[in-house]
Amino acid sequence: xxxxxxxxxxxxxxxxxxxxxxxxxxxxxxxxxxxxxxxxxxxxxxxxxxxxxxxxxxxxxxxxxxxxxxxxxxxxxxxxxxxxxxxxxxxxxxxxxxxxxxxxxxxxxxxxxxxxxxxxxxxxxxxxxxxxxxxxxxxxxxxxxxxxxxxxxxxxxxxxxxxxxxxxxxxxxxxxxxxxxxxxxxxxxxxxxxxxxxxxxxxxxxxxxxxxxxxxxxxxxxxxxxxxxxxxxxxxxxxxxxxxxxxxxxxxxxxxxxxxxxxxxxxxxxxxxxxxxxxxxxxxxxxxxxxxxxxx
Amino acid sequence: xxxxxxxxxxxxxxxxxxxxxxxxxxxxxxxxxxxxxxxxxxxxxxxxxxxxxxxxxxxxxxxxxxxxxxxxxxxxxxxxxxxxxxxxxxxxxxxxxxxxxxxxxxxxxxxxxxxxxxxxxxxxxxxxxxxx
Amino acid sequence: xxxxxxxxxxxxxxxxxxxxxxxxxxxxxxxxxxxxxxxxxxxxxxxxxxxxxxxxxxxxxxxxxxxxxxxxxxxxxxxxxxxxxxxxxxxxxxxxxxxxxxxxxxxxxxxxxxxxxxxxxxxxxxxxxxxxxxxxxxxxxxxxxxxxxxxxxxxxxxxxxxxxxxxxxxxxxxxxxxxxxxxxxxxxxxxxxxxxxxxxxxxxxxxxxxxxxxxxxxxx
Numbered sequence: 269x270x271x272x273x274x275x276x277x278x279x280x281x282x283x284x285x286x287x288x289x290x291x292x293x294x295x296x297x298x299x300x301x302x303x304x305x306x307x308x309x310x311x312x313x314x315x316x317x318x319x320x321x322x323x324x325x326x327x328x329x330x331x332x333x334x335x336x337x338x339x340x341x342x343x344x345x346x347x348x349x350x351x352x353x354x355x356x357x358x359x360x361x362x363x364x365x366x367x368x369x370x371x372x373x374x375x376x377x378x379x380x381x382x383x384x385x386x387x388x389x390x391x392x393x394x395x396x397x398x399x400x401x402x403x404x405x406x407x408x409x410x411x412x413x414x415x416x417x418x419x420x421x422x423x424x425x426x427x428x429x430x431x432x433x434x435x436x437x438x439x440x441x442x443x444x445x446x447x448x449x450x451x452x453x454x455x456x457x458x459x460x461x462x463x464x465x466x467x468x469x470x471x472x473x474x475x476x477x478x479x480x481x482x483x484x485x486x487x488x489x490x491x492x493x494x495x496x497x498x499x500x501x502x503x504x505x506x507x508x509x510x511x512x513x514x515x516x517x518x519x520x521x522x523x524x525x526x527x528x529x530x531x532x533x534x535x536x537x538x539x540x541x542x543x544x545x546x547x548x549x550x551x552x553x554x555x556x557x558x559x560x561x562x563x564x
Numbered sequence: 565x566x567x568x569x570x571x572x573x574x575x576x577x578x579x580x581x582x583x584x585x586x587x588x589x590x591x592x593x594x595x596x597x598x599x600x601x602x603x604x605x606x607x608x609x610x611x612x613x614x615x616x617x618x619x620x621x622x623x624x625x626x627x628x629x630x631x632x633x634x635x636x637x638x639x640x641x642x643x644x645x646x647x648x649x650x651x652x653x654x655x656x657x658x659x660x661x662x663x664x665x666x667x668x669x670x671x672x673x674x675x676x677x678x679x680x681x682x683x684x685x686x687x688x689x690x691x692x693x694x695x696x
Numbered sequence: 697x698x699x700x701x702x703x704x705x706x707x708x709x710x711x712x713x714x715x716x717x718x719x720x721x722x723x724x725x726x727x728x729x730x731x732x733x734x735x736x737x738x739x740x741x742x743x744x745x746x747x748x749x750x751x752x753x754x755x756x757x758x759x760x761x762x763x764x765x766x767x768x769x770x771x772x773x774x775x776x777x778x779x780x781x782x783x784x785x786x787x788x789x790x791x792x793x794x795x796x797x798x799x800x801x802x803x804x805x806x807x808x809x810x811x812x813x814x815x816x817x818x819x820x821x822x823x824x825x826x827x828x829x830x831x832x833x834x835x836x837x838x839x840x841x842x843x844x845x846x847x848x849x850x851x852x853x854x855x856x857x858x859x860x861x862x863x864x865x866x867x868x869x870x871x872x873x874x875x876x877x878x879x880x881x882x883x884x885x886x887x888x889x890x891x892x893x894x895x896x897x898x899x900x901x902x903x904x905x906x907x908x909x910x911x912x913x914x915x916x
Binding site for chain 2: 704736739746747748
């Protein structure tokens with residue numbers, strides 16, 4: 269039985285979270301296998317919300333499955349598909365079913381997904397969403413009405429340590445921290461200097477926030493280059509693409525696991541931040557190997 | 565236009581192509597007789613609608629003939645004409661008139677033979693497609 | 697100004713299928729400036745339609761007209777009153793407002809749109825028109841250095857940028873487009889007003905204009 273994530277944030281030396289990606293369909297078998305595999309190996313499991321604007325089983329549903337299996341879920345909510353009414357309603361439901369960790373995101377654009385003619389909502393942005401959760405936590409809804417049955421969420425947000433130009437992103441980062449968040453999970457990090465800088469900025473605003481570095485499993489040079497071009501917020505440096513390219517044929521995945529393990533080990537040993545968030549997109553079953561490679 | 569059997573309309577700039585056409589005549593060079601030559605002060609005077617009207621009135625091909633690159637008396641008339649011809653070609657494609665039935669040609673005033681060659685080429689293209 | 701562009705010719709032809717006598721109407725204001733529906737474009741489209749129909753063995757008789765502003769009832773009536781009698785249908789090359797104005801005045805004649813009205817914008821360069829304003833009814837340009845985040849940020853964020861900004865400050869959605877929030881940052885930086893960007897902007901009032909919008913002057 270996992271301890272509540274907010275407790276892990278307070279008490280653990282090095283926090284590890286991972287992702288369980290929902291299925292495109294109503295067959296939850298594989299998801300449940302991944303949940304079983306990972307729930308006891310990590311401090312919490314994020315569930316993405318129509319990630320990359322590709323329609324999938326809802327985050328809320330997968331979080332319920334995680335609870336059923338005795339794991340600790342982090343509900344990801346984006347602003348792309350739901351207006352303020354729907355978001356508040358979903359949060360009430362989530363809390364009533366024991367889900368009390370939420371990651372507040374803006375959401376990828378419709379265009380990168382598979383329903384390219386859908387109407388984007390974006391009634392709110394991620395900062396407004398953080399404020400919204402605080403409002404609900406205080407016992408009221410956004411319109412100022414009293415709630416019959418309150419909620420108490422542990423609030424998280426994302427950060428993009430490698431962006432060019434970086435200054436506007438830092439403004440956004442400060443705004444999120446000033447709005448009050450318990451944890452930050454960053455987008456994929458490969459440059460540890462950037463991560464250190466990100467931590468410095470975080471601590472200038474809030475010494476208590478926990479920052480988890482995002483680790484995306486790379487499986488080959490082509491995939492890394494593809495992500496550079498097509499996945500928002502991810503920048504894989506040339507030298508890593510080269511390292512992957514030079515790996516013997518068929519060993520791309522092992523190389524990727526080695527790289528991930530290396531990054532995590534370095535972060536932990538140098539105490540650069542408070543933990544990691546492992547995203548093994550489509551390869552959730554490899555997460556235990558990554559943890560092993562990192563000596564966790 | 566009152567030559568109903570004109571299949572080709574050639575808008576000829578008076579500084580270049582019109583003179584070339586005259587030279588072809590003086591040299592007794594033979595070219596198809598269903599060509600209507602329209603003299604213009606510059607190829608840049610020819611607008612999209614002029615070309616479309618020519619087709620409306622029965623032309624099967626249109627040539628817009630102006631000065632060579634860099635030689636336009638009005639500096640950019642021939643360049644603008646080329647752009648307009650390209651645009652008109654796309655408008656004609658939309659209508660199903662494919663196959664470059666409108667063409668921009670750059671000539672010098674003494675290029676009688678080239679004038680004839682261009683006209684003949686257009687005539688052959690039209691005839692070839694009509695036969696199919 | 698309103699920016700529009702002409703529909704594909706096939707779509708226009710399909711609308712007109714079955715009609716033999718039509719009136720093509722342009723507008724001398726916005727759509728002339730964005731090269732979509734001015735007098736010249738009326739002439740070009742009419743030529744194309746005539747060429748197309750004669751190739752298909754149909755006869756299409758076309759009257760042409762251009763109104764100073766298709767969104768002004770008096771001007772539409774003045775210009776079209778007589779010509780409308782002679783046709784079966786009207787093809788408007790005005791924006792959506794023009795089409796509807798004509799349709800309202802000449803209710804018994806079908807009126808079709810030759811254009812797709814796209815956005816409120818301006819000419820950025822010759823032949824290039826860009827969107828600038830979203831008609832949200834709650835203008836916040838004071839706070840963002842004169843750059844509209846509602847419509848120039850692809851996600852309409854008020855506390856931007858999002859984490860998807862591409863290298864060089866380009867937008868996640870379209871690498872050719874600038875991230876509006878990077879533009880806002882640079883503009884405010886130039887003016888020494890970056891404090892405005894550090895501010896928290898509350899959720900937008902999306903009902904500032906209750907659609908369909910209507911405004912009545914106090915002195916009517």
